[in-house]
Amino acid sequence: MEFTTRPEIAGTFGVATSTHWIASAVGMSLLEKGGNAFDAAAAMGFVLHVVEPHLNGPLGDMPLLIKPSCDTVPTMVCGQGTAPAGATIAQYRAQGLRRIPGSGLLATVIPGAFDAWMLMLRDHGSLPLRDILEPAIHYARAGHPTLPRVAATIAGLAGFFREEWPTSYDTWLPGGAAPQPGALMKNPALADTWTRLLAEAEAKPGRETQIEAARDAFYRGFVAEAIDRYLRDACVMDAAGGRRKGVLTGQDMAGWQASYEAPISARYKGWTVWKGGPWTQGPALLQSLQILDGFDLDAMDLRGADFVHLVTEAMKLAFADREAYYGDPDHTDIPMSTLLSEKYAEARRALIGDAASVEQRPGRLAGFETWTDAALRHATEDYVSGGGTGAGEPTMAHLSQRRGDTVHIDVIDRWGNMVSATPSGGWLQSSPVVPGLGMPLNTRAQMFWLDEGLPGSLTPGRRPRTTLSPSMARGPDGTELAFGTPGGDQQDQWQLIYLLRLVHGGMNLQQAIDAPLFHTGHFQESFYPRPVRPGHLMIEPAFGEAVITDLRRRGHAVEVAEPWTVGRLTAASRNSDGLLRAAATPRLMQAYAIGR
Secondary structure, three states, X not given: OOOOOOOOEEEOOEEEEEOOHHHHHHHHHHHHOOOOHHHHHHHHHHHHHHHOOOOOOOEOEEEEEEEOOOOOOOEEEEEOOOOOOOOOHHHHHOOOOOOOOOOOOOOOOOOOHHHHHHHHHHHHOOOOHHHHHHHHHHHHHHOEEOOHHHHHHHHHOHHHHXXXXXXXXXXXXXXXXXXXXXOEEOOHHHHHHXXXXXXXXXXXXXXXXXXXXXXXXXXXXXXXXXXXXXXXXXXEEOXXXXXXXXXXXXXXXXXXXXXXXOOEEEEEOOEEEEEOOOOOOOHHHHHHHHXXXXXXXXXXXXXXXXXXXXXXXXXXXXXXXXXXXXXXXXXXXXXXHHHOOHHHHHHHHOXXXXXXXXXXXXXXXXXXXXXXXXXXXXXXOOOOOOOOOOOOOOOOOOOOOOOOOEOOEEEEEOOOOEEEEOOEOOOOOOOOEEOXXXXXXXXXXXXXXXXXXXXXXXXXXXXXXXXXXXXXXXXXXXXXXXXXXXXXXXXXXXXXXXXXXXXXXXXXXXXXXXOOOEEOOOOOOOOOOOOOOOOEEEEOHHHOHHHHHHHHHOOOEEEEOOOOOXXXXXXXXXXXXXXXXXXXXXXXXXXXXXXX
């Protein structure tokens, strides 16, 4: 029997799981109040902005998959904002940039998370907006226990904030002192922002009208006005080592709104798996499944070197295609049907050998050769980081505490409504706090390239190809699954391994989460300064020395992580008879699953 650190939660009323215990408890409280999964997920999201400010914020971005109980397939809610009208390659190149900095103001796109929550709530929620926002207002005003990583992040940036980002210094170091681990941390300006927004919304009659009023206040009212006013004059230090102004305006915000779209899917061993389109990295998980479909994983030890090697090599191929072909399909014709075809998967499968590949090997599709050439050029050019702060997004605790990450939420209610959401961006360490709002801007534009003619080229109105990637799946017995994780480029790697353990290992949700994890940094990272580490493989030591030695023998550049530091998965499921289950990772001692 597989070891677990905690029980798999089970019941029939509802389950809520997330990357912070307070958010999970808030979600369950909304279900107890009579709310549905959509109400609970939104309340959890706003609380996570408060309690994990180093991992996400209200001015960040978010894709979320929702599945109302009456629907047979999920729907994607796109909370990924687009590049502002002034975000042109010429504008950025004129400032001497070869790539977009990972922090500061030039990396900001239109904030998308807030409107995605509001759109979902308007159409699928049931509780008043006050019920959704009051928990976040409480924790922002009354305080919450400071996570050790939050305390360390703020302490490490105290001097930088004082000298370069004074609004952040005032917000995160009130009175000039960094918060201590476990001490109460407050954000009264954020509480005031939500209190004012709620007051303006409640001046209107009716639940849906109030939600629309909140959207107006955020994107066309006082929130947008505060952002516009700040960005007209602000010129701040960024990760490229220079002080630069942003290009986002209130007009950009007024012209954007969240939207619905169909996810894409693939079949694997009787399962159907749904992911976001190629404006996310989600299709890389589907491509990996297509490649692996030709191998007998049932015959493999899921803790063995053969399994780790095979899955790693499949992911290298899928993520090489991510770099060459993924982007906003509203702006570029992405050959997704070809990339997900069995014929293409067969050709990719044949590239996997006994030795670890150290090459970047995107598929070379006819008519798209310039994209492939660009991906190979990016992977081989000698980029040099300009220093600065807040650059990029780490994978886990074993990396820099000055870099942002992500959070995740899964909720299923007693009626069978499901949500899987991955909010991110607006990290306290990567952009200054907007005066009066208590929240920093996002830096998702760092994923664009400053080269013309590519699916990921910086273009006004285009979505950056994000790493954010919630998941849903349905098993051959009708079990429905919502799952996901923070972790930047590692999100779809850890989720792939997790799913394979459910399909081939017969594990329950918690067992599959607790099992040791691995990932590769072989391909081009999505975050500034966009490094490449050929052949890299990070693995948890619980795999054992014999497996690690075998992998090194095959040519993998193995990096052994500290114990229990890879992956932040959460998951929830619903059987066809209505039995609900949930699980959360013990790693970092933050995530929690609650249900009954």
